[in-house]
Amino acid sequence: MILQTQGLGIDFKNGKSMRFPDLLLVKGETLLIHGPSGCGKTSLLHLLCGLITPTLGIVEILNQNIHNLSKFELDYFRGQHIGICLQKPIFIKSLSVLENLFLARQLAGKNKDIKIVSSWLEKFNLLSLKNRKTFSLSLGEQQRLMFIRALVTEPDLILADEPTSSLDDVNAEMIAEVLMTSCRDQKTSLVVVSHDSRLKTKFSNQIILQ
Numbered sequence: 001m002i003l004q005t006q007g008l009g010i011d012f013k014n015g016k017s018m019r020f021p022d023l024l025l026v027k028g029e030t031l032l033i034h035g036p037s038g039c040g041k042t043s044l045l046h047l048l049c050g051l052i053t054p055t056l057g058i059v060e061i062l063n064q065n066i067h068n069l070s071k072f073e074l075d076y077f078r079g080q081h082i083g084i085c086l087q088k089p090i091f092i093k094s095l096s097v098l099e100n101l102f103l104a105r106q107l108a109g110k111n112k113d114i115k116i117v118s119s120w121l122e123k124f125n126l127l128s129l130k131n132r133k134t135f136s137l138s139l140g141e142q143q144r145l146m147f148i149r150a151l152v153t154e155p156d157l158i159l160a161d162e163p164t165s166s167l168d169d170v171n172a173e174m175i176a177e178v179l180m181t182s183c184r185d186q187k188t189s190l191v192v193v194s195h196d197s198r199l200k201t202k203f204s205n206q207i208i209l210q
Contacts, residue, residue, distance in 0.1 A: 001063065002027050002157050002189040008047060008057035019056075020044050021207060027156070028187040030180065032202070034194055035209035041193035042087070044209070045161050048191065049084050050074045061157060079107045083150025083188075085160040089142040091134035097121070097145060098130045101152050108153035120148045123178055140171055147175065151182050158183060160192045164199060176202050 003025040011017045018040040025031055033041055046052045048059055050066045058065050062081060069077060078084070091100050101120075102112040121127040124144040134142065143163070150158050163179065164172035180202055183190040192199065200206065 011055040030190040039209040083155040083158040089146040
């Protein structure tokens with residue numbers, strides 16, 4: 001079992017409450033969570049990766065209740081086991097594309113393997129930009145780099161928030177195909193939250209939030 005949630009919910013200060021269906025994901029399995037804007041997709045993803053704390057319920061990843069961990073323990077656990085792709089790409093601007101990816105591997109306890117990193121850059125058509133500073137990349141290029149950073153650490157689980165929403169059809173198709181294929185080849189579990197209807201044909205396992 002890679003991911004399991006039970007009775008998960010959160011109460012906000014404005015009085016709004018959200019309750020989520022229980023999730024169960026085994027190694028290598030993929031899941032699409034979709035629904036309209038405001039239904040709680042991003043909140044659920046943030047609960048799953050420990051960025052926010054639930055009011056109710058538990059999140060277990062690799063049989064570890066992540067909300068029982070200290071901040072330091074959770075940061076380390078995420079670095080070792082979880083690849084996170086948020087809606088807004090965030091990188092260390094002073095570092096190049098390669099240096100950002102080397103740092104991600106280093107924080108995950110892996111060596112700076114130029115062959116592995118270059119292979120991922122090539123898959124996402126970014127190899128020619130390896131020495132560029134990340135701030136000079138287009139938004140679409142930054143999004144692709146964010147997926148590479150998640151995959152290059154060889155995680156057990158990838159959590160992706162709206163990975164294709166701002167991409168045109170060609171790049172959306174490319175991202176979806178490479179992400180799905182890469183996770184299948186690495187036996188990495190994948191959870192995508194999105195309102196992008198183009199993704200529905202890619203996932204046999206889906207949950208709809210209302």
